[in-house]
Each structure stands twice: as C-alpha cells, then as structure tokens.
Amino acid sequence: MNAMETRATSALLYLDGVHVSFDGFHAINNLSLTLEPGEMRAIIGPNGAGKTTMMDIITGKTKPDEGEVLFDGVTDLTRLDETRIAELGIGRKFQKPTVFESQTIQDNLLLALNVDHSVKGTLFWRETRSESERIERVLETIRLTDARNRLAGSLSHGQKQWLEIGMLLAQDPKLLLVDEPVAGMTDVETHQTAELLKEINKDKTIMVVEHDMTFVRELGVKVTCLHEGSVLAEGTIDQVSSNERVIEVYLGR
Numbered sequence: 001m002n003a004m005e006t007r008a009t010s011a012l013l014y015l016d017g018v019h020v021s022f023d024g025f026h027a028i029n030n031l032s033l034t035l036e037p038g039e040m041r042a043i044i045g046p047n048g049a050g051k052t053t054m055m056d057i058i059t060g061k062t063k064p065d066e067g068e069v070l071f072d073g074v075t076d077l078t079r080l081d082e083t084r085i086a087e088l089g090i091g092r093k094f095q096k097p098t099v100f101e102s103q104t105i106q107d108n109l110l111l112a113l114n115v116d117h118s119v120k121g122t123l124f125w126r127e128t129r130s131e132s133e134r135i136e137r138v139l140e141t142i143r144l145t146d147a148r149n150r151l152a153g154s155l156s157h158g159q160k161q162w163l164e165i166g167m168l169l170a171q172d173p174k175l176l177l178v179d180e181p182v183a184g185m186t187d188v189e190t191h192q193t194a195e196l197l198k199e200i201n202k203d204k205t206i207m208v209v210e211h212d213m214t215f216v217r218e219l220g221v222k223v224t225c226l227h228e229g230s231v232l233a234e235g236t237i238d239q240v241s242s243n244e245r246v247i248e249v250y251l252g253r
C-alpha cells in the first residue's frame with residue numbers, strides 16, 4: 001500500500017466532530033471543517049464563536065476532548081505538542097504584531113528564519129544562499145524591500161503586520177493561520193493586505209479569521225461562519241452573508 005492509499009482524506013486540514021469544554025462550557029461543539037491544499041478560507045463569526053479556540057486546537061495549544069484533527073491526511077495533531085506542530089509547517093500569526101522593534105526589517109526576517117537554531121548556531125550562523133534568496137523573496141512579497149534596513153519600530157501598524165506575516169513566510173510553512181490581520185488598518189492598508197494574502201495563497205494554504213467584511217469580500221474565497229463552537233454556514237460571501245441565521249447572530253447586530 002503506498003502513502004496515498006493510507007491518507008484518511010485529501011484535505012490539508014481536517015477537523016471532524018471536535019469538542020472542547022472549559023469547566024463544562026462547550027466552547028467547541030461538534031466542529032467539522034476541511035481545508036483543501038492550496039485553499040484560502042475566511043472564518044467569520046460573532047465574539048465567542050470559537051474562532052480562536054479552533055486555531056488553538058490546530059496549533060496544539062488546546063487539546064480537544066473529542067474529535068479528529070488531521071494535518072495532510074495522515075498526522076493526528078491532537079497527539080502532538082505546539083513545537084512539533086510548528087515544525088510540521090503550521091504557522092500562526094496572532095492579532096497583535098510582535099516584531100522586534102529595535103531590529104531592522106531584514107534582521108527580523110533572519111531571526112524568524114533562524115528560530116530553530118541552537119544558541120551556538122545563532123552565534124556562528126551565516127545565512128546560506130538559499131536562505132538569503134528566501135529573505136529576498138519574502139521582502140518582495142511583503143513589499144518592504146526598499147525599507148529592509150529600517151528599524152521595525154519605525155513601521156506603520158500595517159507594515160508591522162506585513163512584516164510579521166513575512167516572518168511566518170521565512171519559515172516556509174504549508175499552512176498559515178492568520179488572526180484578524182486588518183484590525184486597526186487604514187482602508188488602503190486593508191486593501192493591500194487582501195492583495196498580499198491572495199499573492200501568498202498562490203503557493204500556501206491559508207486560514208484567515210477576520211471581522212472586516214469588506215476585506216473578506218475582497219479576498220473572494222469560501223467563507224465559514226462559526227457560531228457557538230460549530231459551523232453555522234459555509235459558502236461564498238454572498239451565500240453566507242444572505243443566510244438568515246448569519247444575519248441574526250452576526251451581521252445584523
């Protein structure tokens with residue numbers, strides 16, 4: 001039997017019947033969701049719907065009480081710790097940017113590339129040709145090539161978010177989890193971020209949580225609306241935003 005035949009699913013990410021309770025409160029309730037390789041999915045839903053908890057489950061921060069969570073059709077993420085899951089190629093960007101403000105943009109990317117190296121490795125490490133090529137590509141993707149020698153602390157809020165996305169890309173993940181990337185951005189930055197994610201999606205699978213519906217519409221991808229820890233609606237932005245239950249619990253507030 002070859003490797004393909006042993007895959008439980010063609011999905012890159014597969015959640016089935018997942019439950020999580022915190023002191024008896026069901027934060028995630030029979031959640032099932034799949035992301036195909038190369039897909040970008042937008043996740044919407046009211047506060048407390050379980051969006052962050054779902055990302056916590058995928059990255060191993062929270063362990064489900066029940067259910068299946070498979071990466072790449074074969075790897076059971078519920079059995080792995082956060083470090084191992086990151087090593088598998090699942091990168092997460094939190095809402096608040098956490099760049100190293102007193103370092104240059106280029107050094108931030110180098111530090112991100114170098115996260116797995118030992119202290120000794122960090123002291124004596126010189127970037128290889130392929131690593132410096134990767135940094136160049138990332139700088140271009142996040143549109144910060146000309147600003148590479150500026151201190152990260154001098155960037156606008158939007159640029160800091162892009163740098164942090166670049167720091168994830170430097171680690172070459174297969175799946176990017178991006179939490180509210182456009183919160184606090186100007187309209188222009190929001191538009192540029194949609195363009196940026198679309199470009200990254202040409203060769204990475206992305207799950208993006210966002211409340212900004214203009215941004216979600218601009219992404220033009222399949223949308224999943226979560227509510228009370230499970231999927232309330234799934235489909236195009238038009239299908240989801242005209243769903244009566246979605247209007248009732250989220251959009252119509």
Ligand SMILES: Nc1ncnc2c1ncn2[C@@H]1O[C@H](COP(=O)(O)OP(=O)(O)OP(=O)(O)O)[C@@H](O)[C@H]1O
Pocket residue numbers: 022023025027045046047048049050051052053054
């Ligand atoms: N560690 C925890 N202990 C207890 N309750 C928790 C914990 N983490 C999350 N919850 C609860 O689980 C529910 C889901 O929370 P979660 O943060 O996943 O929602 P969310 O959809 O990300 O919301 P938001 O849009 O506000 O970020 C909420 O009611 C929250 O209070």
